[in-house]
Amino acid sequence: MKVSELRSEQELMRAFPVVRELHRDLTEERYAELLAEMKPQGYRLFAVWEDGEIVAGVVVLTNLYYGRHAFVYDIVTKGGARSGGYGEALMDHVEEFARGAGCEKMALACGRERESALRFYERQPSYAMRKDLR
DSSP: OOEEEEOSHHHHHHTHHHHHHHOTTOOHHHHHHHHHHHGGGTOEEEEEOSSSOEEEEEEEEEETTTEEEEEEEEEEEOGGGTTSSHHHHHHHHHHHHHHHTTOSEEEEOOOTTOHHHHHHHHHSSOTTSEEEOO
16 A cells, blocks of 8 residues: 655645535635645645545644654545555654654644544554554
8 A cells, every 4th residue: 555745746746635524615716725824834635546545634843842743634434435454554644754854743633523534543563543653
């Protein structure tokens, strides 16, 4: 399973249908506008395209609570590709990216209404939705 970073405008726009599964009200135009603002702030988008489509949006931040950390803003798998191990592979890749970026932790937020996502995160090594990398 190959994970790649989406860098070109064409690659980023290819991810829009997947991202829209998580953000239903997002239009393609607004997606492009937000990416144009987020990318200079360090936003990175990674994807697995094998047999299904899954993406994760990540930014490296520093704050007093986590120190230097990778914050996962978006992780979404296209409906028909769920439970195929893609999410785990992508999170492993994001963890390696975070370690390489000198991060001390990974963090994310997930709404309680996203029950299937919460079940996925509960199977990850850190149920508290942050993971120490050192």
